[in-house]
Amino acid sequence: AQSVTQPDIHITVSEGASLELRCNYSYGATPYLFWYVQSPGQGLQLLLKYFSGDTLVQGIKGFEAEFKRSQSSFNLRKPSVHWSDAAEYFCAVGGYGSSDKLIFGTGTRLQVFP
Amino acid sequence: KAGVTQTPRYLIKTRGQQVTLSCSPISGHRSVSWYQQTPGQGLQFLFEYFSETQRNKGNFPGRFSGRQFSNSRSEMNVSTLELGDSALYLCASSLFFRASEADTQYFGPGTRLTVL
Numbered sequence: 363a364q365s366v367t368q369p370d371i372h373i374t375v376s377e378g379a380s381l382e383l384r385c386n387y388s389y390g391a392t393p394y395l396f397w398y399v400q401s402p403g404q405g406l407q408l409l410l411k412y413f414s415g416d417t418l419v420q421g422i423k424g425f426e427a428e429f430k431r432s433q434s435s436f437n438l439r440k441p442s443v444h445w446s447d448a449a450e451y452f453c454a455v456g457g458y459g460s461s462d463k464l465i466f467g468t469g470t471r472l473q474v475f476p
Numbered sequence: 477k478a479g480v481t482q483t484p485r486y487l488i489k490t491r492g493q494q495v496t497l498s499c500s501p502i503s504g505h506r507s508v509s510w511y512q513q514t515p516g517q518g519l520q521f522l523f524e525y526f527s528e529t530q531r532n533k534g535n536f537p538g539r540f541s542g543r544q545f546s547n548s549r550s551e552m553n554v555s556t557l558e559l560g561d562s563a564l565y566l567c568a569s570s571l572f573f574r575a576s577e578a579d580t581q582y583f584g585p586g587t588r589l590t591v592l
Contacts, residue, residue, distance in 0.1 A: 404586075405584050405586050406566065406568075408581070408582070413576070413577040452519065454519075463521050463524060463532050463534075464509075464511075464519075464521065464581065465521070466511075466518060466520075467518075468518045469519075
């Protein structure tokens with residue numbers, strides 16, 4: 363069965379520190395992978411996505427993610443976190459067959475201390 | 477270009493009632509998907525529509541239904557509400573029903589449903 367695991371429920375970092383959010387997936391075919399961010403009371407905003415090609419993907423707000431097929435991972439990184447990055451982050455897998463359906467991980471809540 | 481809009485933003489209902497939520501996709505988008513977000517279950521796929529046809533359905537009881545109109549606007553209906561239906565219901569739109577590198581799902585702000 364297709365699934366996404368985000369092992370870290372809650373992460374706290376200091377402003378200016380680097381960040382890595384983990385995501386592992388289980389999928390029967392070549393996955394399409396996504397990272398979304400959700401601020402309180404808001405919908406989901408797409409940070410970046412991977413479909414094919416270069417395994418290092420650049421996104422908005424200075425985020426990047428690396429697809430590692432051998433580890434079934436798609437970790438999100440940012441070299442220097444800003445206080446405005448505090449939010450909940452969701453990894454998702456999708457694109458199986460003819461469908462837009464996304465399977466989401468349980469999310470990682472990021473807290474940023476000044 | 478206006479984003480995905482959802483109405484109403486907040487809704488309070490009592491058990492046994494029914495509710496209808498509305499989603500207007502981004503102009504030109506023909507695919508609409510619905511998700512339920514709860515603290516316990518996270519984000520779960522409800523259904524997706526394209527050109528007024530339901531193309532995919534998640535694992536939810538028949539009390540949950542939806543439809544899409546010719547202008548791509550979509551509604552979802554929940555009948556005989558239960559306490560466990562309290563959730564944030566998110567709608568997402570995209571150009572086409574098949575995920576592609578050139579296409580992206582854009583999410584609305586959601587409708588917060590509280591069942592008392």
